[in-house]
Amino acid sequence: MASTTPADTPPAPPVPGPGSRSTGRLGDKVFLGLSKGSGILLLVIMASIAVFLSYRSVIALSDNEGNFLTTFEWNTAGDPPVFGIAVLLFGTVVSSIVAMVIAVPIAVGIALFISHYAPRRVAAPLAYVVDLLAAVPSIIYGIWGALVLVPYLEGLNSWLDEFFGWTYVFEKTEIGIPRSLFTVGILLAIMILPIVTSVSREVFLQVPRMNEEAALALGATRWEVIRLSVLPFGRSGIISASMLGLGRALGETMAVATVLSPNFLVSLHLLNPGGGTFAQNIAAKFGEANEFGRDALIASGLVLFVLTLLVNGAARLIIARRKEYSGANA
Amino acid sequence: MAKRIDVSGLSAYYGSHKAIDDISMTVEPRSVTAFIGPSGCGKSTFLRTLNRMHEVTPGGRVEGKVMLDDENLYGSSVDPVTVRRTVGMVFQRPNPFPTMSIFDNVAAGLRLNGSYKKNELAGVVERSLRGANLWDEVKDRLNKPGSGLSGGQQQRLCIARAIAVEPDVLLMDEPCSALDPISTLAIEDLISELKERFTIVIVTHNMQQAARVSDRTAFFNLAAVGQPGKLIEIDETDRIFSNPSVQATEDYISGRFG
Numbered sequence: 170m171a172s173t174t175p176a177d178t179p180p181a182p183p184v185p186g187p188g189s190r191s192t193g194r195l196g197d198k199v200f201l202g203l204s205k206g207s208g209i210l211l212l213v214i215m216a217s218i219a220v221f222l223s224y225r226s227v228i229a230l231s232d233n234e235g236n237f238l239t240t241f242e243w244n245t246a247g248d249p250p251v252f253g254i255a256v257l258l259f260g261t262v263v264s265s266i267v268a269m270v271i272a273v274p275i276a277v278g279i280a281l282f283i284s285h286y287a288p289r290r291v292a293a294p295l296a297y298v299v300d301l302l303a304a305v306p307s308i309i310y311g312i313w314g315a316l317v318l319v320p321y322l323e324g325l326n327s328w329l330d331e332f333f334g335w336t337y338v339f340e341k342t343e344i345g346i347p348r349s350l351f352t353v354g355i356l357l358a359i360m361i362l363p364i365v366t367s368v369s370r371e372v373f374l375q376v377p378r379m380n381e382e383a384a385l386a387l388g389a390t391r392w393e394v395i396r397l398s399v400l401p402f403g404r405s406g407i408i409s410a411s412m413l414g415l416g417r418a419l420g421e422t423m424a425v426a427t428v429l430s431p432n433f434l435v436s437l438h439l440l441n442p443g444g445g446t447f448a449q450n451i452a453a454k455f456g457e458a459n460e461f462g463r464d465a466l467i468a469s470g471l472v473l474f475v476l477t478l479l480v481n482g483a484a485r486l487i488i489a490r491r492k493e494y495s496g497a498n499a
Numbered sequence: 500m501a502k503r504i505d506v507s508g509l510s511a512y513y514g515s516h517k518a519i520d521d522i523s524m525t526v527e528p529r530s531v532t533a534f535i536g537p538s539g540c541g542k543s544t545f546l547r548t549l550n551r552m553h554e555v556t557p558g559g560r561v562e563g564k565v566m567l568d569d570e571n572l573y574g575s576s577v578d579p580v581t582v583r584r585t586v587g588m589v590f591q592r593p594n595p596f597p598t599m600s601i602f603d604n605v606a607a608g609l610r611l612n613g614s615y616k617k618n619e620l621a622g623v624v625e626r627s628l629r630g631a632n633l634w635d636e637v638k639d640r641l642n643k644p645g646s647g648l649s650g651g652q653q654q655r656l657c658i659a660r661a662i663a664v665e666p667d668v669l670l671m672d673e674p675c676s677a678l679d680p681i682s683t684l685a686i687e688d689l690i691s692e693l694k695e696r697f698t699i700v701i702v703t704h705n706m707q708q709a710a711r712v713s714d715r716t717a718f719f720n721l722a723a724v725g726q727p728g729k730l731i732e733i734d735e736t737d738r739i740f741s742n743p744s745v746q747a748t749e750d751y752i753s754g755r756f757g
Contacts, residue, residue, distance in 0.1 A: 379594040385555055387608040387660070388584030397607060401598035 267354025651682025
């Protein structure tokens with residue numbers, strides 16, 4: 170259930186300064202120890218993951234004959250080994266962008282419908298169904314994607330190719346069933362829809378009544394209330410919701426591995442089959458790789474780790490910059 | 500253009516609960532009418548029926564007639580959105596749009612209406628802020644967010660926002676109850692100026708305030724908790740506070756209950 174994942178809980182309020190908690194009572198001390206311990210443990214776990222990834226990566230990278238960032242090849246068993254992440258980085262970013270472009274507007278629309286348009290007896294079941302989407306295991310999405318979505322998308326692909334082929338991105342230059350980055354993006358969009366929807370919905374429901382009444386009293390229609398009061402208040406919430414979804418899309422493994430027919434080519438023709446992502450590549454190769462091959466895969470995992478950190482950092486920057494204008498002080 | 504409000508036989512409900520019962524009164528144009536009464540007597544609910552804000556509360560519904568000059572606000576062909584564009588409202592707690600600058604806050608209503616010329620906008624914003632006695636305090640920071648102002652300034656910003664669209668009527672729901680005495684004084688002075696141009700209705704818990712700012716005062720009361728609120732009497736403010744015709748009014752204003 171999406172509603173029980175930790176990601177859905179609102180961020181904890183800031184802890185008051187040290188001066189305000191030194192009452193010396195036993196309960197305070199125990200709780201202080203517990204919370205401090207949890208905080209330190211979290212940092213230790215993060216640091217040890219980073220150290221582990223870096224250490225194993227260095228082993229692999231020092232023997233790599235190719236340029237790790239620009240090589241379009243993954244041959245770790247060769248002598249000398251040549252591997253690079255260019256294709257994986259491209260595939261991961263592109264499929265996630267496709268997913269975001271499709272999912273975020275739809276999710277915000279669903280969230281607005283549930284929070285501000287639907288009558289209450291429709292809204293509650295609908296919210297529940299959207300949350301249920303998050304309960305479907307990703308391998309099920311993968312199987313459904315491969316067996317249902319891929320054949321179904323052939324029609325859409327030829328339509329896009331015919332009418333939007335001039336955009337280059339939607340030009341299909343290779344024959345083949347659409348096990349493409351575009352298909353992966355659509356599948357990822359469906360998978361991140363529930364998390365983006367439910368976080369946005371929660372934020373929209375928290376818009377203070379007086380903010381909405383301010384717009385209503387000026388003679389705003391329902392859409393104008395949303396534009397004047399709800400969306401500005403929810404902006405940082407939508408950004409965090411999208412970043413949570415993006416984090417999922419970047420790291421999604423099984424569904425991508427099941428749907429994509431991987432190769433090591435970079436092509437902006439998104440409808441062409443082929444491509445690869447970090448997680449998919451690791452899942453596909455980890456089992457049969459030798460010790461060195463695994464270190465190389467770990468190196469690619471480190472890049473994914475850094476990429477996710479950067480995405481989250483950027484999200485926080487955006488939210489912090491908007492703080493002066495946020496509804497928090499209203 | 501200030502307009503006369505003529506209410507007849509108005510009752511308002513929350514679901515099956517009747518909040519106010521059968522109220523009739525006339526509010527004169529270019530005057531201040533104050534609503535006083537104990538908590539729960541329905542004076543705020545009644546105020547919100549005058550711009551059709553009552554019905555945005557889930558379960559809220561209204562029976563009766565509210566005439567604004569010749570137009571029934573509850574006529575079947577009347578769009579509540581249009582009503583709210585001609586009957587402005589200021590709330591208990593200042594509620595500027597937190598994400599908007601001071602300028603955009605004042606301009607928000609005009610932009611909704613869409614009936615303005617771009618080169619007139621700055622002039623209307625300045626005139627409205629001057630009208631709300633706020634211009635000198637904010638003229639150097641029109642692009643800063645409205646939520647950065649003090650509470651009293653925010654409330655005057657909300658008044659500027661409401662008068663920018665030149666409404667016929669201005670409703671104020673306890674506009675000073677969240678403010679300190681100095682800010683309250685500033686708002687009261689402002690109300691006296693605004694009544695030259697608008698019909699003003701103000702709900703207040705503060706009887707001195709009603710006595711200071713209003714021309715006419717309406718006293719609301721309820722028989723018991725859970726009973727609908729009723730209009731007890733409406734009269735010249737001087738009369739209400741010196742020689743009311745109903746005993747309950749005198750008991751209330753002399754502090755014997757409420």
